[in-house]
Amino acid sequence: MSKATRATEALRKAGIAFTLHRYEYDPDSPRIGLAAAEALGEPPCRVLKTLMAEVDGRPVCALIPSDSEVSMKKLAAAFGGKSARMLPPPEAEKLTGYHVGGISPFGQRRAVPSLVEATALSEPHLFVNGGQRGLQLRLAPADLLRALGGRAESLTG
Structure with missing residues (x-):
């Protein structure tokens, strides 16, 4: 496994x-x-899954705790849209340049608007995919938001 990824x-x-x-x-x-x-010995609320979706036909990225499910209604509203759908794996892979199971919110082929589940920001640190299957990056919640140029919203429920 490579030490450096996009x-x-x-x-x-x-x-x-x-x-x-x-x-x-x-x-x-x-x-x-x-x-x-x-595998990391961390609570699921600290390990975020990267979800690639479309809101009104525009690709977006949502990061939510691994023990949560995204609400399509909340996702659409958070991005100012009317409808949302998950991207099928081949579309997500083509858009990001990563394989499913290794999709990172960072270094994607095409930058897309990103949101983080607001409840995750209360954690002392968070894990997100590092761009390879079996690789996670640990960082502070504020640094996650800063790196994404994103914001936090309620996306689950």
């Missing part, structure tokens, strides 16, 4: 502090984010 390079270039955490990726896991949290 995600880690994007964070380094932006001056964002993070640490790398590797774990054994299970491609057969039905819930990849929960499996990552368990």
